[in-house]
Amino acid sequence: MPQHRSEPRSSQADDVPSPASDSPTRQSSRGGDVLIEAQGLGRHYDEGNVDALADASFCIRTGQYVAIVGKSGSGKTTLLNLIGGLDRPTRGELHYDGRPLDARSDLDRHRCRNVGFVFQSYYLLPNLTAAENVQVPMFEADYTPAERSARAKELLEQVGLSGREDHMPSQLSGGEAQRVAIARALANAPKLILADEPTGALDSETGDSILRLLEELNRTQAITLIVVTHDEAVAARADHRLRLADGRIVTP
Numbered sequence: 154m155p156q157h158r159s160e161p162r163s164s165q166a167d168d169v170p171s172p173a174s175d176s177p178t179r180q181s182s183r184g185g186d187v188l189i190e191a192q193g194l195g196r197h198y199d200e201g202n203v204d205a206l207a208d209a210s211f212c213i214r215t216g217q218y219v220a221i222v223g224k225s226g227s228g229k230t231t232l233l234n235l236i237g238g239l240d241r242p243t244r245g246e247l248h249y250d251g252r253p254l255d256a257r258s259d260l261d262r263h264r265c266r267n268v269g270f271v272f273q274s275y276y277l278l279p280n281l282t283a284a285e286n287v288q289v290p291m292f293e294a295d296y297t298p299a300e301r302s303a304r305a306k307e308l309l310e311q312v313g314l315s316g317r318e319d320h321m322p323s324q325l326s327g328g329e330a331q332r333v334a335i336a337r338a339l340a341n342a343p344k345l346i347l348a349d350e351p352t353g354a355l356d357s358e359t360g361d362s363i364l365r366l367l368e369e370l371n372r373t374q375a376i377t378l379i380v381v382t383h384d385e386a387v388a389a390r391a392d393h394r395l396r397l398a399d400g401r402i403v404t405p
């Protein structure tokens with residue numbers, strides 16, 4: 154269980170650099186410039202008086218593949234939600250591409266323009282076709298209807314679902330539904346994909362193909378990939394691991 158509120162301690166990731174040792178302007182052989190920098194990040198819930206996340210400091214560079222790993226309740230989703238602008242920290246600072254993620258307007262823009270989300274349960278809209286689901290985030294950007302339609306077709310092709318444009322979510326397998334969700338995550342050409350237990354609802358073979366698809370996007374398009382998992386085998390595939398226990402980043 155997470156710790157209740159206490160004085161912040163210094164925290165370390167197992168191999169994700171800390172901001173103090175890694176300035177945002179430096180280059181690294183394992184990634185580009187710093188994309189995400191957290192300093193003393195925390196999320197306290199008054200309800201239950203829980204520090205879901207406490208004193209998290211780390212850097213993630215453009216193009217890196219990072220797993221956030223830890224047991225159930227260790228704070229993985231809390232951290233992912235902060236990075237994605239779905240929630241705001243109660244302590245500390247978070248910068249994306251050198252800019253603070255502070256104001257509500259910054260978070261809204263960040264979510265729509267910078268981040269593609271992939272969730273365990275896909276969250277496809279059941280009354281929309283696969284192509285229409287992929288188009289949903291595009292309404293937040295400046296695409297014409299023709300561009301939206303062409304881009305959705307192209308993205309579905311990219312995730313291996315050519316010819317499935319008009320399928321309803323109920324007509325798709327779990328793996329296919331997750332591929333549609335990945336195409337949707339790519340809709341506005343994000344620099345960052347945040348995937349929360351993306352294989353959690355799939356059998357191991359299908360889950361492996363979904364991870365390979367995400368890894369290919371990371372490798373070929375330099376999309377920074379952050380995967381939340383409780384599965385050590387999934388975490389081992391990433392280049393770096395941010396390991397959480399009781400809301401704190403720990404060394405292995």
Ligand SMILES: Nc1ncnc2c1ncn2[C@@H]1O[C@H](COP(=O)(O)OP(=O)(O)OP(=O)(O)O)[C@@H](O)[C@H]1O
Nearest residue numbers: 155198200201203205224225226227228229230231
């Ligand atoms: N809205 C909330 N209100 C109060 N406590 C919360 C809330 N959301 C999360 N928590 C608590 O914060 C802690 C961390 O939750 P979080 O969902 O981040 O963990 P997790 O590592 O993602 O767990 P899991 O692997 O089970 O999804 C848990 O103890 C949880 O009960």
